[in-house]
Amino acid sequence: GTGLSQELREITFAQPSASAINSFPVYVAIGEGYFAEEGLEVQVETVNGSGSVLQALAAGQADFGRPGPGPLLTARARGVDAVFIYNVAARANFGLMVEEDSPYQTPEDLAGKVVGTGTADGAEVGFARNVLSSAGMSPGEDYELLTVGDGGPATAAFLRDEIAAYSASVADAAVLGQRGVALRDITPAEFARFFGNGLVTMGDTIRDEPELIEKFVRAFMKGQKFAMDEANREASLDHFAAGFPQEIEDRDFASALFTAVRSKSVPLETDKGLGYLPPAVWEEWQASLIANGDLPAPLDDLNAAFTNDFVTKISAELE
Amino acid sequence: MTDTAPDQLDDTVWVEKASLIDSIPRPVQIASVAVVFITVWQLITLSDLVPPIILPTPLETWNDMMFVGANVLSGGYMLDSLWTTVKTVLYGYALAIAIGLTLGIIVGETAFGERAIMPYLVAIDTMPKVAFAPLFVAWLGFDIDSKVALAAFIATFPIVVGTAAGLHAPDANARMLFKTMGASRWQTLYKMKLPTGLPQIFTGLKIGSVGVMAGAITGEFLGGGNGFGELIRVAASQLNTPRVFSLILYLSLVGLALFAATSYAQRVLVFWHKDRVIGAEG
Amino acid sequence: MTDTAPDQLDDTVWVEKASLIDSIPRPVQIASVAVVFITVWQLITLSDLVPPIILPTPLETWNDMMFVGANVLSGGYMLDSLWTTVKTVLYGYALAIAIGLTLGIIVGETAFGERAIMPYLVAIDTMPKVAFAPLFVAWLGFDIDSKVALAAFIATFPIVVGTAAGLHAPDANARMLFKTMGASRWQTLYKMKLPTGLPQIFTGLKIGSVGVMAGAITGEFLGGGNGFGELIRVAASQLNTPRVFSLILYLSLVGLALFAATSYAQRVLVFWHKDRVIGAEG
Amino acid sequence: MMATARVSQLRASTGGETVYELTGVGKTYARNRVRALEGISLSLERGSFSSVIGSSGCGKSTLLKIMAGLIPPSQGRVTINNQPVRGPRRDIGMMFQHATLFPWRTTIENVLLPIEIRDGKAAAKAAWGRGEKLLDLVGLGGFESVYPDELSGGMAQRAAICRMLVTQPDMILLDEPFSALDEISRDFMNMELQRICTETNATAFLVTHSIAEAVILSDRVYVLAPRPGRIAEVVEIDLPRPRTLDMITTPKFGALVERIRTRLDKGDFE
Amino acid sequence: MMATARVSQLRASTGGETVYELTGVGKTYARNRVRALEGISLSLERGSFSSVIGSSGCGKSTLLKIMAGLIPPSQGRVTINNQPVRGPRRDIGMMFQHATLFPWRTTIENVLLPIEIRDGKAAAKAAWGRGEKLLDLVGLGGFESVYPDELSGGMAQRAAICRMLVTQPDMILLDEPFSALDEISRDFMNMELQRICTETNATAFLVTHSIAEAVILSDRVYVLAPRPGRIAEVVEIDLPRPRTLDMITTPKFGALVERIRTRLDKGDFE
Ligand SMILES: Nc1ncnc2c1ncn2[C@@H]1O[C@H](COP(=O)(O)OP(=O)(O)OP(=O)(O)O)[C@@H](O)[C@H]1O
Ligand SMILES: Nc1ncnc2c1ncn2[C@@H]1O[C@H](COP(=O)(O)OP(=O)(O)OP(=O)(O)O)[C@@H](O)[C@H]1O
Ligand SMILES: [Mg+2]
Numbered sequence A: 001g002t003g004l005s006q007e008l009r010e011i012t013f014a015q016p017s018a019s020a021i022n023s024f025p026v027y028v029a030i031g032e033g034y035f036a037e038e039g040l041e042v043q044v045e046t047v048n049g050s051g052s053v054l055q056a057l058a059a060g061q062a063d064f065g066r067p068g069p070g071p072l073l074t075a076r077a078r079g080v081d082a083v084f085i086y087n088v089a090a091r092a093n094f095g096l097m098v099e100e101d102s103p104y105q106t107p108e109d110l111a112g113k114v115v116g117t118g119t120a121d122g123a124e125v126g127f128a129r130n131v132l133s134s135a136g137m138s139p140g141e142d143y144e145l146l147t148v149g150d151g152g153p154a155t156a157a158f159l160r161d162e163i164a165a166y167s168a169s170v171a172d173a174a175v176l177g178q179r180g181v182a183l184r185d186i187t188p189a190e191f192a193r194f195f196g197n198g199l200v201t202m203g204d205t206i207r208d209e210p211e212l213i214e215k216f217v218r219a220f221m222k223g224q225k226f227a228m229d230e231a232n233r234e235a236s237l238d239h240f241a242a243g244f245p246q247e248i249e250d251r252d253f254a255s256a257l258f259t260a261v262r263s264k265s266v267p268l269e270t271d272k273g274l275g276y277l278p279p280a281v282w283e284e285w286q287a288s289l290i291a292n293g294d295l296p297a298p299l300d301d302l303n304a305a306f307t308n309d310f311v312t313k314i315s316a317e318l319e
Numbered sequence B, C: 001m002t003d004t005a006p007d008q009l010d011d012t013v014w015v016e017k018a019s020l021i022d023s024i025p026r027p028v029q030i031a032s033v034a035v036v037f038i039t040v041w042q043l044i045t046l047s048d049l050v051p052p053i054i055l056p057t058p059l060e061t062w063n064d065m066m067f068v069g070a071n072v073l074s075g076g077y078m079l080d081s082l083w084t085t086v087k088t089v090l091y092g093y094a095l096a097i098a099i100g101l102t103l104g105i106i107v108g109e110t111a112f113g114e115r116a117i118m119p120y121l122v123a124i125d126t127m128p129k130v131a132f133a134p135l136f137v138a139w140l141g142f143d144i145d146s147k148v149a150l151a152a153f154i155a156t157f158p159i160v161v162g163t164a165a166g167l168h169a170p171d172a173n174a175r176m177l178f179k180t181m182g183a184s185r186w187q188t189l190y191k192m193k194l195p196t197g198l199p200q201i202f203t204g205l206k207i208g209s210v211g212v213m214a215g216a217i218t219g220e221f222l223g224g225g226n227g228f229g230e231l232i233r234v235a236a237s238q239l240n241t242p243r244v245f246s247l248i249l250y251l252s253l254v255g256l257a258l259f260a261a262t263s264y265a266q267r268v269l270v271f272w273h274k275d276r277v278i279g280a281e282g
Numbered sequence D, E: 001m002m003a004t005a006r007v008s009q010l011r012a013s014t015g016g017e018t019v020y021e022l023t024g025v026g027k028t029y030a031r032n033r034v035r036a037l038e039g040i041s042l043s044l045e046r047g048s049f050s051s052v053i054g055s056s057g058c059g060k061s062t063l064l065k066i067m068a069g070l071i072p073p074s075q076g077r078v079t080i081n082n083q084p085v086r087g088p089r090r091d092i093g094m095m096f097q098h099a100t101l102f103p104w105r106t107t108i109e110n111v112l113l114p115i116e117i118r119d120g121k122a123a124a125k126a127a128w129g130r131g132e133k134l135l136d137l138v139g140l141g142g143f144e145s146v147y148p149d150e151l152s153g154g155m156a157q158r159a160a161i162c163r164m165l166v167t168q169p170d171m172i173l174l175d176e177p178f179s180a181l182d183e184i185s186r187d188f189m190n191m192e193l194q195r196i197c198t199e200t201n202a203t204a205f206l207v208t209h210s211i212a213e214a215v216i217l218s219d220r221v222y223v224l225a226p227r228p229g230r231i232a233e234v235v236e237i238d239l240p241r242p243r244t245l246d247m248i249t250t251p252k253f254g255a256l257v258e259r260i261r262t263r264l265d266k267g268d269f270e
């Protein structure tokens, strides 16, 4: 009723891509009324990539966002006190993809080849470099990187044999697969530790309104739990349709995409609960950013870039 | 006088060729171009040049247009999106007209404007506007305001140029006449220069009407909202190219409508100007 | 005759006011606008309106421009990028001129072109060009070809409009004269209509020169490559806004140079046309 | 110079009160590089009709602009009704070669434009009747709400005359007003102009290229010599009034034309 | 109509061979709604000078365009040197009110334009000498490589005459060629035109609004009546040749002018 909605606090959540599935916990939490239970009314806004999410947070236009860890560290290096509070894509949501029928099986097979990269984030570039340098190859000498954009151009790049592999987000690869460009992930399993985008808010908010963060995280985590229960698949899809009706028009397509995205939000270390951020991997992320030149030097206090306080507390609550 | 003189029937042979193609009625001409266009499109999709996720077939696109049309007509979510975009475009156009006319008057009326301000306007216009989108979002938020600002930003420059050129249009006689009548600068501007320059001003407005569409969609691509730009982005990220194409075709209809409305306003306001207006006839 | 008649010194009081502001030399005027502009910019960054990762300070931007300038001058990687973008822009402009003149001649010379082709050109121009980028990439690959195509695509429309308008410029006398000389359609076009229409054609070219910049950068944003567009993209993803702004400022210098070159070509080619050319002097 | 008043048949160049006076007027353009006029002195009496004739570029338009207060003279003194002319004035009406009617205004709106400019829309509305009367006077009754593109060249010039007269100026200045019309229309318009000047008792000063036109209309013709423009001769035209086109074929007319023609510098055409 | 040849002092309208002939020419415009011309028959003899005069819109330009082969007649027959006129022809030269010199070509390049159009650049180059000679003839020697914006109105019209003559046409058609010039320049250009026609023995046909101009130049004046345009009267001008400007003040000239004036329909001006 109207009486209730008057008491709701308006919260803006900025996501980096135009998709309800990629931000599925939010949409489920909205649809299931978890936010309303916390007295929040969440408005989702789509901007262009993680950089824009962080800019919107810094400008105060958004309260929460879902950028990648790389851009977050770069932003912190530029004095933006944004803090990672929840690990959403707990397993690497990037992969080194090759065509289904291609002969390449391991990253080593890509020696002397061209590797395409996708979005403007630059995160998948770092990811590809990590994977390939672990295989003892260095860019420019053993392989070439080529920015091919996403979707259509990426397909064109495969068709024109301009790239042998494509470093892409899992969602992008799933879409390509659904559209008849079957891809195979040749990323070794150990790279799954490189988690992807997660919940971020500003340090001020954490200091000034910790209870707001708790409310948001609580609803968010409930949404994620709900969505991860296979029994709730159809209900979840309905919630997505409320946010992005067009995305769910082809329900089978959307359902397959949901499966792919959801599988990457399952934590590697189940004992730590949902949303846990492993500090060791943060060190690795920072090292790889420095190696890429995205960061000039290690941050003064890397531990200030993230906090597990909220997920730990809420996980315990929801047990 | 001489038997080589032909009778009049022969003479009519060199009548100005009423070119065959020009005697075809206009709708038929337009339709025939569409047919050629669609045929070429179909042939490309039939060939192996382009995979369907890059270029859909005309039929797929048509079907999708029917779907989108049905959704809009039945008041579905696409109607809301369309309305958001149309609002953005209209507000953006109004804003661009207000700013463009003001700057155009400054540039066209003052030597300072022409010599010192115009170079900056040119420089700003050569910048990729996309880079300004985050600024607008930061200042104006995620509502349509930020998209309106971007749309207006892109559409303003041609209006400035058209207005400035229009103000230079009146001839020495008209200027002298107003001087003899002791008209103030403002009166000269308002009662003579602006009306005289209307044709050029409308050229700027028509180019601007095209730019404002581009700006609104760009804004929706970059700064969220729920307009058609967002729908295109969703469809593109799903590689749903028939949808992308059908949404774009609808947008181009909106753009054409704005262009046509501007042309219509020109015909009504500049009723005395009988010149052909390129691409603007009914 | 009467003692109220003043001497001549009094009469000169109403000499056309040589406006104070217009008597300032042009470089000073331009610099003063820059000063105002930078001051406002500085004030905005000093206030808490915009965080630095959205709008850098003028000083940060200036320092970064020095850095970029040093890299370019010392033959660093940015020189390669700049050269890639400049090449894209130049090829795109050349292509746009070729296609724009051709289409402009078809539209301006034939009733069919004007009535049946022009509406499609308007419709295509209202479409978000961004959506065509994947098509160009699919056909032309990731080299600069696809960006050249996109740049040309954006710049073509104003050239078409300018050319078509230019071909309508010659008066009835000139047309009649060419008829009396028995000139062919081609001769009339080549020796009379095109030269007469050059001023309008150049208006189209100048608008196009601005569009081609936008197109090249958009292409580099969407289809990779290693031009300045890519550098901006990388800088933007690193939230390195001083770099973004400094790259954009350099790009706008490239755009201004192209615009100025076009204006210069106009002055040389249209040597007989003494009219003021808006924003094109010096 | 106080001569006795003659009968109105011959509008005397020497009678009546002085309306307009120029003393030693000179003009240089382009930072003194072009000397357009030098030492022009003349005085015009109320109700008189004078013409200035001269080759192209000899400074006729410059003289008229100075008289109208559009540009300041470089030397000399200009007065109307003993007041110095320092800018455009309500008591001076002016007309050019092109009618310059504004196509977005009806004929009567064009005629009332000077009133609208000076006193606002309300005053223009109040003067509607005067505008109609003037249009009647020049034979444009019934064309009040017609837009100018439906008027012929001659009709447009007649409307321009009305616009010039609507503020009831003491002095009217005409810069080749009918030279864009064909000969027959032009003759006719000149006779109209004579009639209107007589009826409104306006003082007129006409710039023209046509000797015949100057002779048929004027009480006095000033012949200008070029570079710098100066008065080479003043020819009194003592043909009886009202003038008619038949007079053109009289020997007296021919002699006056001949006298002016020989005076005009033909050096321009070699 | 085979009359005996007279002395060249008086260029006979009846002597010599017929160059140009119109028989029953009519023209309707706008799908037969505007009848611009009706039943025009005339024949022009080699070396003769004829004029057509009539009020605005009576069809003079239409007639000239038909004669030049620019537009087809709706009825009737047009022949030059006994060949039917079916389009623009090399042996017909034409000139309009505006010189229409192209500003990107020098004076001589403008003059040689018709040759360049018909026979190419090489031919135009070859005809350079002829162009220079023509420019000399009209007093523009030394202005060959000057661009048109440095020429005065009269000079531009003289260059246009050269352009018309450069293909050595048998027939020259002139549509109010000097009406944009001031009266003195115009008189002068008319005398030049007479001289050039005599020197090149061209057959000329002139459209004009000026009765005096028609009389001073022509052997024969066709007076056109309007709506539809038709020949109202043919006036033979038997003034001696060469004509001079002094003749304007002779009674004979006055009588001819008067005769034409009364014949011209004045209904347009009410
Ligand atoms: N604004 C100006 N600046 C410089 N020179 C000028 C200006 N206006 C006129 N002149 C020059 O002054 C001289 C007189 O010009 P003006 O227009 O008065 O001549 P005119 O007798 O009216 O000529 P026309 O018969 O062609 O109208 C000319 O040499 C002209 O070039
Ligand atoms: N292309 C056309 N279509 C329709 N009507 C025309 C066309 N050209 C001329 N007319 C009409 O034919 C008549 C004669 O026109 P024309 O130009 O021959 O007159 P004119 O005697 O040369 O007039 P002017 O003295 O004004 O030059 C006019 O009524 C005109 O409106
Ligand atoms: Mg003048």
Ligand SMILES: [Mg+2]
Binding pocket: E060, E061, E062, E175
């Ligand atoms: Mg005519």
